[in-house]
Amino acid sequence: MKKIIVILMAMFFLIVNVFMYVTITRRLGNNYSDATKNRMVDVGSYLPFEEESNLARTGSSLHFNADDDLPVLDGAAALVPVYASVIDNIYPEGCVTYEGGKFSDDNKFGENFASDSVMQFQNTVRGYNALVEGSVDLFFTAHPSREQLDYAKDMGVELEIVPIGLEAFVFFVNEDNPVENLSIDQIRGIYRGNIKNWNEVEGPDRLINPLLRIKGSGSQTMMETFMEGDMISRRDPLSIFGGAIGYSFRYYLAGMVGNDNVKMLSVNGIYPNVENIKNGSYPISANFYVVYRKDNNNENVTKLVNWLLSDEGQNMIEACGYVGGSHREKINDQEENNNNMTVYENGGENKKVNDEDMSSFASGIKTDDETAIAETEFVLNDEIDERCPVQYETRRGNVNYGEFSHGTYYSETCSLERGYCILLPADYSEDKKYPVLYLLHGIFGNEYSFSEDKSNKLREIVGNMAADGLIDETIIVCPDMYATSDPEQKPAFDSESVLPYDNFINDLVNDLMPHIESVYSVATGRDNTYLAGFSMGGRETIYITLQRPELFGYVCAISAAPGIVPTKDNFMTHEGQISENEMKFADDAVTPEVFIVCCGTKDSVVGTYPKQYHELLKNNGADHIWYEIIGADHDNNAVKSGIFNLFKQIAFRKASSNTR
Incomplete structure (x- = not known):
């Protein structure tokens, strides 16, 4: 009887093993199944x-x-x-x-x-x-x-x-899957194993089966770049019974293999077609x-x-x-x-940019390819470096870099709890006081726009310059600049929808800065308080600086968007925050030590608006530094240049004061 039981148990386990191999192991391990072929x-x-x-x-x-x-x-x-x-x-x-x-x-x-x-x-x-x-x-x-x-x-x-x-990098699902759109955060959540069921992204109650590609293939390399090296290496075996999601390049999927059983997803609400790739609105290319x-x-x-x-x-x-x-x-x-x-971490609306009047807002931070720059000996002076030197944007093995974390504060201005990301020095200590840079994002962005974009090299620039003794270790605060009291209100291209950006000055001065100074070990005073912004953030940087110059000793507005003064662009008519004659500091104002306005010569988003701001400031007698970044678009080439030159000017002036 015992022998019969042993034989039956052996047969049972054999059947189970065969079943598991046929239904799971072979399906997971075979890259050349009929479906794949x-x-x-x-x-x-x-x-x-x-x-x-x-x-x-x-x-x-x-x-x-x-x-x-x-x-x-x-x-x-x-x-x-x-x-x-x-x-x-x-x-x-x-x-x-x-x-x-x-x-x-x-x-x-x-x-x-x-x-x-x-x-x-x-x-x-x-x-x-x-x-x-x-x-x-x-x-x-x-x-x-x-x-x-x-x-x-x-x-x-x-x-x-x-x-x-x-080319667009796309994500696709079965044509019967009701999900039509995913955000970048949702996609990363799926491929980091944090989102496992389609009902977590407004889909059916079914497991997600995240397909993976062969290591070293073009699509897998792109996916690893998109995931910033943080993604699952294998699937949950049970996920094969769920609804699949995969990734590839747009034309390969739509134009070459032409599988009618799958559909490409919109990302951040933008569908991956040729027009949206060309105008930059599709967020992953x-x-x-x-x-x-x-x-x-x-x-x-x-x-x-x-x-x-x-x-x-x-x-x-x-x-x-x-x-x-x-x-x-x-x-x-x-x-x-x-x-x-x-x-684009936070994609904008699908808008076509006119080549002759390139006057749209920034839809986020665009990471563009850069011309390689040879490493040269760095000389500390008050001259502008057109590009960030490679030695300051390259990660070094002997330097410890800070990492971003997230915090919240209550805004009396908005009557809401609001968020920010903060970069603390790697060896941050309450026993030391640190200067602070408030860094403002572009339209449709939020507090994560800079922290999740590692290609802007913020960590490296600040960390390397501090390691070389050029600047003090510095805290960087990246707030959500959309200061609305209505949590349902969203940014868009109309006067009412952009008002919360203009309201940010009140949230910054009355709520965020006091919070940062009370929670973190901050060196206060204008000499230790810096302000910079990109695109819409650049626009608000200029406006805030003109209104409250006594608060900020060092300022840089990068690729500033239109709207400080009345104007009309492809998307909307801007009533303006101030008139052209008011584009200056008050007569008795204490002005910043450094006020930089800069933009790329190939900026296909804000075009010549930053230069117009420069000319207004110059004509109105507002002291500032203006320069252009040759060849840079509305991209991280401009961001890195602006941030580096801001800190270079800080380093030079502080070094000069120490020698007096």
């Missing part, structure tokens, strides 16, 4: 020189001949249409040998082309390795992962990484690149890169279904530039 790109639809191929045949003034040294092209699946179209437009027929075959359990890496074919199609990991090892000349990809960059470095290979276009070895001596490699950046190349990229990136500047990855994704 159906979503993979059919490279046979994008073969150069085939009449029925889905390519952008826009023509080219550049042509290669059969006896030329033809560069071998490879790339991520999402960019097959781009590099296949390059070959179709420029290369001679007969240089591509397609041997067929699709991704399968026996062909997991897309070995579809002969070894002597100029077109290759491997997965991102193997294709990138082939580039580093020299069998591929140009690789079309999202930004390489840190592991891939480290591999090149270990192999002694220097790379050129050139942005050639822009990423450059894509062509990458090649620096030591590649094939002159046709640089010819192709230059052609891709030309009008002809950009037109072809647009015809492929992507957004051209001819406005992007060349990036050398050796400068360790990781800002390859644009994220």
Whole structure:
């Protein structure tokens, strides 16, 4: 009898194990299931020189001949249409040998082309390795992962990484899922394991199944960047019985694999279409690149890169279904530039910017790509540095950096409990007094706009300058600048909806500053109190400074939005907070030691409004520093420049006073 029981128990556990393998383990571990194969790109639809191929045949003034040294092209699946179209437009027929075959359990890496074919199609990991090892000349990809960059470095290979276009990073669900929109915070909550059921995001009562991609793939690298390195590494086994969510690039999902069973989600209320990518309203976008070895001596490699950046190349990229990136500047990855994704933490409304009258408000902090800046010897003086020196925005191994935390205070101005984020020095002590910078966000932002955007390098700039003894360790306070007494009121492009921003001066002076000074170990007085702001925050920084100059010793308004004085832009008519003649300090006012107004020369959001403010201040006799950041858009290049120069001026004046 005991033997029968033992046998029955063994059979039971065997059945359970088989069931678990079939229903869970195999489904979690197999990246090449039937469902996955159906979503993979059919490279046979994008073969150069085939009449029925889905390519952008826009023509080219550049042509290669059969006896030329033809560069071998490879790339991520999402960019097959781009590099296949390059070959179709420029290369001679007969240089591509397609041997067929699709991704399968026996062909997991897309070995579809002969070894002597100029077109290759491997997965991102193997294709990138082939580039580093020299069998591929140009690789079309999202930004390489840190592991891939480290591999090149270990192999002694220097790379050129050139942005050639822009694409939306999207999230998708089953077409039957009623959820149409998620916020950035909700997406991050899902992929950090904090949100596990669709009913937590106004969906059905069903578990969320967050799909993951292969490590090193372009989409996985982008996702890790978006998640700032903090995301789940594996799914809850039970989640496979729930409703899935996945991520990819827009055109790959919508234009290449075309799965009718899934739908793309809006993010922060903005749908990922071409128009919304171009006008910057879709909140998550990423450059894509062509990458090649620096030591590649094939002159046709640089010819192709230059052609891709030309009008002809950009037109072809647009015809492929992507957004051209001819406005992007060349990036050398050796400068360790990781800002390859644009994220608006709090997206604005879907508004088109007029190129001739670029006068909209900022919809948030845009993280743009930057031109790499070589490290140079820093000299402390009172001159403006156009860009933040790389040594002050780069994290150092021997410096401890502070981290943001969140706090609240009761606002008598708003009759509400309100929030702020605060950056304390790493070794903050109640036994020491610290100066304070109040840093104001753009329209549609909140107290998290700066703290959650690590690419603004606030921690590094302040931490490194303090470590070098240039400035005192400093507290940074990032408030919610929308000072309304109605918790249901939201910012928008009309006079009534922007009034709470103008009311912030009262909340700041009467509620927030007294709270900070009572709770934290703050050095008081105008010499220890700084004010800065970006976009709408820059506008309010100027207004607050003119109204209460006795409170702030050092001030910087970055890319200030319109509306201090009466004007009309693409979105609304601004009644103005003051008249043009009042754009000055009172005659008997104690003015700031430093008052900076700055803006990028390529600002596509506020355009020339900051310069107009400068001219009004100058004509009215208001002492200030004006400068432009060459090549900067409405982005973190401008933010970093403004913050660095503010602290540089603080450092210079305090050093000068100590030598007197």
